Amino acid sequence: xxxxxxxxxxxxxxxxxxxxxxxxxxxxxxxxxxxxxxxxxxxxxxxxxxxxxxxxxxxxxxxxxxxxxxxxxxxxxxxxxxxxxxxxxxxxxxxxxxxxxxxxxxxxxxxxxxxxxxxxxxxxxxxxxxxxxxxxxxxxxxxxxxxxxxxxxxxxxxxxxxxxxxxxxxxxxxxxxxxxxxxxxxxxxxxxxxxxxxxxxxxxxxxxxxxxxxxxxxxxxxxxxxxxxxxxxxxxxxxxxxxxxxxxxxxxxxxxxxxxxxxxxxxxxxxxxxxxxxxxxxxxxxxxxxxxxxxxxxxxxxxxxxxxxxxxxxxxxxxxxxxxxxxxxxxxxxxxxxxxxxxxxxxxxxxxxxxxx
Numbered sequence: 001x002x003x004x005x006x007x008x009x010x011x012x013x014x015x016x017x018x019x020x021x022x023x024x025x026x027x028x029x030x031x032x033x034x035x036x037x038x039x040x041x042x043x044x045x046x047x048x049x050x051x052x053x054x055x056x057x058x059x060x061x062x063x064x065x066x067x068x069x070x071x072x073x074x075x076x077x078x079x080x081x082x083x084x085x086x087x088x089x090x091x092x093x094x095x096x097x098x099x100x101x102x103x104x105x106x107x108x109x110x111x112x113x114x115x116x117x118x119x120x121x122x123x124x125x126x127x128x129x130x131x132x133x134x135x136x137x138x139x140x141x142x143x144x145x146x147x148x149x150x151x152x153x154x155x156x157x158x159x160x161x162x163x164x165x166x167x168x169x170x171x172x173x174x175x176x177x178x179x180x181x182x183x184x185x186x187x188x189x190x191x192x193x194x195x196x197x198x199x200x201x202x203x204x205x206x207x208x209x210x211x212x213x214x215x216x217x218x219x220x221x222x223x224x225x226x227x228x229x230x231x232x233x234x235x236x237x238x239x240x241x242x243x244x245x246x247x248x249x250x251x252x253x254x255x256x257x258x259x260x261x262x263x264x265x266x267x268x269x270x271x272x273x274x275x276x277x278x279x280x281x282x283x284x285x286x287x288x289x290x291x292x293x294x295x296x297x298x299x300x301x302x303x304x305x306x307x308x309x310x311x312x313x314x315x316x317x318x319x320x321x322x323x324x325x326x327x328x329x330x331x332x333x334x335x336x337x338x339x340x341x342x343x344x345x346x347x348x349x350x351x352x353x354x355x356x357x
Contacts, residue, residue: 020111020118024125027111038137040348043201044310045279046134048107050205051263052100052212054285056090056301057294058260059327067257068264069327075268076326083277083309087322090301090334093287101154103286103302103337104207108158110341123157130341132159134203142194142204146171146186147179147212160205173231176239178212181231182219184266188228191274211263213290214246215255221265225273249292256289277309284340301334316347 009016058068076086094114095102105113105122108129113119131141143160145152146169155163169189171181190206210219218240227233240262242255267283275281285302288294305326306317320343323329 016115017117017121020113020115020121023111023118024109024121024127027109028125028127037349038133038139038345039350040312040316041137041201041280042278043138044308044313045195045198045202045275046139046204047275047279047281048130048203048205049267049281049283050100050104050107050207051283051285052207052209053097053256053287053289054211054260054263054302055093055288055294056299056303056328057288058257058285059303060299061253061294063253064257064260067254068260071261071264072326075264078268079271079307082272084271084307085309085311085314085324086305086307086326087314087317087324088303088305088326088328089317089320089322090299090328090330091284091304091337091340092334093285093300093302093337095287096298096300097288097290100286106336106338107284107340110338110345112336112338123154125157129158130344131161131203131205133345135159135161138200139203140194140198140200142190142202144186144190144204144206146181146207147209149180171231173234174239176210176219177214177217179209179219182234183208183210183263184219184222184225185228185231185234187266187270187274188225191270195274208263210266211256211259213249213252213293214244215249215252215259216242216244218242218255218259218262221262225269249290252293256293271307279308280310280313281305281307282340283307284337299332299334301332302337303328304340317343320347 058064093103094106094112102113102119105119109122109127113122134141141161144164146166148165152163152165166180169181171185176182186208190204194202194204220237220240222228244252244255271281283305287302288298288300306314306322308314
């Protein structure tokens with residue numbers, strides 16, 4: 001069967017390439033306000049935080065929702081109490097249960113990148129990525145990739161001014177399952193090394209991996225962030241363990257729910273400690289969790305949360321179909337994840353129309 005599949009792929013290669021090439025060409029010709037502007041952000045710090053395996057099932061599957069919903073509503077209430085507002089929506093990811101790099105490419109390009117061919121064509125294209133628009137607007141751009149251990153040649157397309165991979169974090173603690181370091185450590189590092197040291201407006205994409213399968217060994221939460229340091233403290237703290245492994249993911253609902261609650265708690269406290277009222281935080285899932293956990297016949301949708309104390313930022317996303325709060329309420333079908341790129345570029349730029357090259 002695999003040889004037959006490969007044969008069909010080779011026979012229809014031109015047709016397979018045509019679709020993503022057409023989408024890329026259409027995006028390059030799309031009129032938009034010049035991204036070198038982003039004037040409506042008023043130089044506010046912008047954080048795009050991508051959460052591994054954070055899918056619609058966290059809210060729609062009763063096995064997960066009974067744990068996740070109370071925690072999310074608590075986070076919403078606490079953030080509102082200190083002056084933040086928020087809105088949320090579902091967006092359809094280009095991949096399901098894995099293939100995170102396709103979602104990252106979709107977010108970076110404004111084009112649905114749903115295959116490796118589309119991904120490779122994007123890297124060779126002249127389409128301007130999201131970070132480059134922020135570069136042109138005078139932002140310092142940073143991408144934090146705690147689960148990447150080797151050089152990242154794709155960065156030539158993404159055009160971040162600084163790329164931080166696992167060895168650069170200087171983490172001295174233990175790994176937790178798939179995640180080489182806790183999400184709390186990653187966000188604390190971002191706060192200490194980028195937010196507090198920023199001399200220019202900051203755009204940071206941060207990838208959090210603590211909610212990656214197999215969910216069996218998860219990092220504890222450290223109440224005192226000042227003790228995090230280089231992460232050595234995590235050697236002294238027992239991890240949260242669940243009796244599930246890679247071959248038993250169908251039984252991992254409690255572990256997955258705990259992982260989502262943990263990351264939402266960490267994100268909420270990160271905002272309380274480090275994000276001032278002018279910042280804009282966008283939290284987005286990369287794809288639904290694995291099919292063994294939630295089944296095959298599920299939407300490919302992921303939550304997107306927008307959090308800020310600036311009412312104009314929230315209202316811009318509300319005009320684009322987001323609803324108040326941290327619990328998305330949009331019925332199916334949901335727009336593609338690629339629309340988030342255009343929400344930012346078109347929603348926060350001004351001036352005469354231009355093309356996206």
